[in-house]
Amino acid sequence: MKKFWAVFVARNLEFFRDRSTLIFNLAFPVILILGFAYAFPGAGGTTFKIGTIGGPPAAGSAADVAFLHYKYLQFVSYDASEIPLDRLAHHQLDMVIDFTRNEYYVNEASANGYVLERMLAPGGGTVFSKKTVSGAPIRYVDWVVPGIIGINIMFGSLSGVGFVIVRYRRNGVLKRFKATPLSAFEFVSAQVLSRFFIVAFLSVAIFAGTDLVLHFRMAGSWALLVLVNALAVLCMIALGLVFSSRIRSEEVAGGIMNLITWPMMILSGVFFSLEGTPRAMQIASRAFPITYYIEASRAVMLDGAGFARIAGDIGVLAAMTLVFLAAAAALFKWE
Amino acid sequence: MADSPASVPILEVRDLHKAYGKVKAVEGISFSVREGSCFGILGPNGAGKTTAIEVIETIHEPDSGTILYRGEPVAHSFKENIGIQFQDTSLQEFLTVRETLELFSKLYPDPRPIDEIIASCSLEEFIDRDNRKLSGGQRQRMLLGIALANDPDLLFLDEPTTGLDPHARRNFWRLVDGIKAQGKTVILTTHYMDEAEYLCDDIIVMDHGRIIESGRPRELLLKHFGEAVIRVPKTAVPAGAAFSCPAEAEDGFVAFTCADTDASLRELLAGGVDLSGISVERRNLDDLFLKLTGSGLD
Numbered sequence: 001m002k003k004f005w006a007v008f009v010a011r012n013l014e015f016f017r018d019r020s021t022l023i024f025n026l027a028f029p030v031i032l033i034l035g036f037a038y039a040f041p042g043a044g045g046t047t048f049k050i051g052t053i054g055g056p057p058a059a060g061s062a063a064d065v066a067f068l069h070y071k072y073l074q075f076v077s078y079d080a081s082e083i084p085l086d087r088l089a090h091h092q093l094d095m096v097i098d099f100t101r102n103e104y105y106v107n108e109a110s111a112n113g114y115v116l117e118r119m120l121a122p123g124g125g126t127v128f129s130k131k132t133v134s135g136a137p138i139r140y141v142d143w144v145v146p147g148i149i150g151i152n153i154m155f156g157s158l159s160g161v162g163f164v165i166v167r168y169r170r171n172g173v174l175k176r177f178k179a180t181p182l183s184a185f186e187f188v189s190a191q192v193l194s195r196f197f198i199v200a201f202l203s204v205a206i207f208a209g210t211d212l213v214l215h216f217r218m219a220g221s222w223a224l225l226v227l228v229n230a231l232a233v234l235c236m237i238a239l240g241l242v243f244s245s246r247i248r249s250e251e252v253a254g255g256i257m258n259l260i261t262w263p264m265m266i267l268s269g270v271f272f273s274l275e276g277t278p279r280a281m282q283i284a285s286r287a288f289p290i291t292y293y294i295e296a297s298r299a300v301m302l303d304g305a306g307f308a309r310i311a312g313d314i315g316v317l318a319a320m321t322l323v324f325l326a327a328a329a330a331l332f333k334w335e
Numbered sequence: 336m337a338d339s340p341a342s343v344p345i346l347e348v349r350d351l352h353k354a355y356g357k358v359k360a361v362e363g364i365s366f367s368v369r370e371g372s373c374f375g376i377l378g379p380n381g382a383g384k385t386t387a388i389e390v391i392e393t394i395h396e397p398d399s400g401t402i403l404y405r406g407e408p409v410a411h412s413f414k415e416n417i418g419i420q421f422q423d424t425s426l427q428e429f430l431t432v433r434e435t436l437e438l439f440s441k442l443y444p445d446p447r448p449i450d451e452i453i454a455s456c457s458l459e460e461f462i463d464r465d466n467r468k469l470s471g472g473q474r475q476r477m478l479l480g481i482a483l484a485n486d487p488d489l490l491f492l493d494e495p496t497t498g499l500d501p502h503a504r505r506n507f508w509r510l511v512d513g514i515k516a517q518g519k520t521v522i523l524t525t526h527y528m529d530e531a532e533y534l535c536d537d538i539i540v541m542d543h544g545r546i547i548e549s550g551r552p553r554e555l556l557l558k559h560f561g562e563a564v565i566r567v568p569k570t571a572v573p574a575g576a577a578f579s580c581p582a583e584a585e586d587g588f589v590a591f592t593c594a595d596t597d598a599s600l601r602e603l604l605a606g607g608v609d610l611s612g613i614s615v616e617r618r619n620l621d622d623l624f625l626k627l628t629g630s631g632l633d
Contacts, residue, residue: 003441003442005441006437006438006441006442007438007442008425010430010438011436013429013430013434014427014428014430017429018428018429021344033557095345096518156609168425171425171427172421172423172424173424173425173427175394175421175424176421176424176425176426176481177442178394178412179392179394179419180414180439180442180443181411181412181414181415181442181443181444182442238409335395
């Protein structure tokens, strides 16, 4: 325990005294959140996405309005049993049209919804009657903040564990520790807990700091959100351990990290909804831990979801963590 | 009859082999180290010195061979009995020298008090300085302090003074002298022959992964070169004169290799040699290495 504590304390001192890294880790996500809040004060997204129920209407019928044939609109069909009003509320869809009832739904807080409504009913007249989603409007920044915290967790964990261990291996720090009675397990677990503490501290600081200004929507349980965050941090640290278990070169580590992080950023629905994207892309997104983190934390923050609703996400994150830790333990080498 | 504790070497290496792919870094070396001595492993870069001691330190697995510590095969606890100063090493950054020492001290079950390490390695003047902001000599002293964190019986120093200025080297030698005076055993690799002559009680010379000579430095020099070389101008030696010590012509000089300098000088004088242009010099380990390998140390 004494040895573990000594390495844990030394690693934390090393991190907190490296001011440039500390400032970058704090400033980058804060700037990103504030930037999104400024750029998308109401709703965000660059593509018009319209959910449809039933239909499409017969050609030439009254419901076959010109709107349905406009370019650059993406229609995503849903079963009548699951009208995707939650997606509309969460800005994953900009409008929902129910062809079976000739109704359309918009989110009054959505800028895209406002524009689409004007296109669907120019001058106010259309065969579709209007419905709005109920409940408090959700700003884009409320929707995007779990994703940005997730990105910070991803980079903080992968670089803080992955890069650091590769650097230690390359420059001989690991060799120096290997020459002592310190075991690989003691060393790795100290690194994991140290990075867990650091990333958790940064995540709380970033969230709390930006919440003071932006007052994020928090409909669910703080304890559940903390649990989801803690699991996500552990999972990403474990993934960092896997890729750093044998690599000696920081350049190789950088390449692998890009290989892991970029698909996760693009395919996990961090900034924009994957609604209506190709099915392969949606399937691929299920391979990334950050997808489950974002789903679960959005559900807690925006919908007030309880444990039962996000138990699947928590289960997948926990399982991934165990698999990554087992792989790292099997693969790790001092040199 | 069992060996008495005093006669059992603190370290014994038997037929050690280590290869990296097709490169045979260490090829069947065997030696033993007396407790309380300073044992030098000499050789040029690439001779296999560092590989040999890192295998002995259990940093790398040997391909074959036996390593005995106090007569017993090395066990996991071996790391608690040895101190190591690597040739190249990095430390966790943003820590002071004191914090670095404390970190390593806490990795051992029975560490030496930090204040004793600070005193024995003369770390007082920079003990609270960031470990990245040390001069070469200060850094080596700190690394020596880390190697002493567990108060080891056996200390490995791998080229500890490479890159240091002469003053810093001398200071480091004095620290090693002090460690020897505490009864600790030191295994030193170096390619500085003056360092080996100053510090080492026994040496082995390695080249291409093999031991090509071993013994006490003074005895090896006597064995290969005699006590001294007496050099006189060629014109000072009467034509046809013959002497008991071997003579060799060298660029206008004649070099006599003699076992007894006093007797040889008398013989030369009696033989009519003009000694006014004489020089008497001792051969050193560099000369020995040149003779053994046909190449200089680098």
